[in-house]
Amino acid sequence: MDMAESKPRVRRYEADDVVVTFDPKLCIHAQECVRGLPEVFDIDERPWVQPQNAGADAVVDVVSRCPTGALHTERRDGGQDEAPITDVTIREVVNGPLYVSGEVSVVDDDGAVFREDWRVALCRCGASDDKPFCDGSHTAAGFTA
Ligand code: SF4
Numbered sequence: 170m171d172m173a174e175s176k177p178r179v180r181r182y183e184a185d186d187v188v189v190t191f192d193p194k195l196c197i198h199a200q201e202c203v204r205g206l207p208e209v210f211d212i213d214e215r216p217w218v219q220p221q222n223a224g225a226d227a228v229v230d231v232v233s234r235c236p237t238g239a240l241h242t243e244r245r246d247g248g249q250d251e252a253p254i255t256d257v258t259i260r261e262v263v264n265g266p267l268y269v270s271g272e273v274s275v276v277d278d279d280g281a282v283f284r285e286d287w288r289v290a291l292c293r294c295g296a297s298d299d300k301p302f303c304d305g306s307h308t309a310a311g312f313t314a
């Protein structure tokens with residue numbers, strides 16, 4: 170699966186041993202990253218991602234917890250990148266999206282794949298401007314479930 174996608178909006182943050190890619194459109198501020206490794210992910214710093222501040226294994230571990238797939242890694246040191254997840258799991262977030270993890274392909278009406286990822290957040294409130302993906306609008310919409 171090509172996770173980094175060559176879309177212009179995807180930003181790259183480079184260290185010698187690992188590159189972190191970030192797609193801002195997919196981030197819903199679930200904050201797994203800033204809680205998991207605050208020395209690397211700090212929204213008060215510029216750039217806000219500084220992968221050189223931790224070991225590559227730790228960076229990969231925290232990035233693999235980003236539930237939306239906004240973050241991914243590319244190892245440069247030959248180390249283990251995110252381990253493929255074969256079983257598909259769907260988790261309901263209270264008053265929020267469905268977190269899907271596993272080998273996910275999202276297809277359009279014609280069956281054409283428009284996203285492949287290990288981690289995807291799907292809208293279940295109907296308010297997202299980026300359907301089928303959650304864009305965080307459930308909070309402003311007052312969605313409860
Ligand atoms: S873990 Fe992912 S979705 Fe959550 S704040 Fe970080 S980048 Fe955004």
Ligand code: FES
Pocket residue numbers: 265266267291292293294295296297302303304305306307308
């Ligand atoms: S569930 Fe997040 S925008 Fe709909």
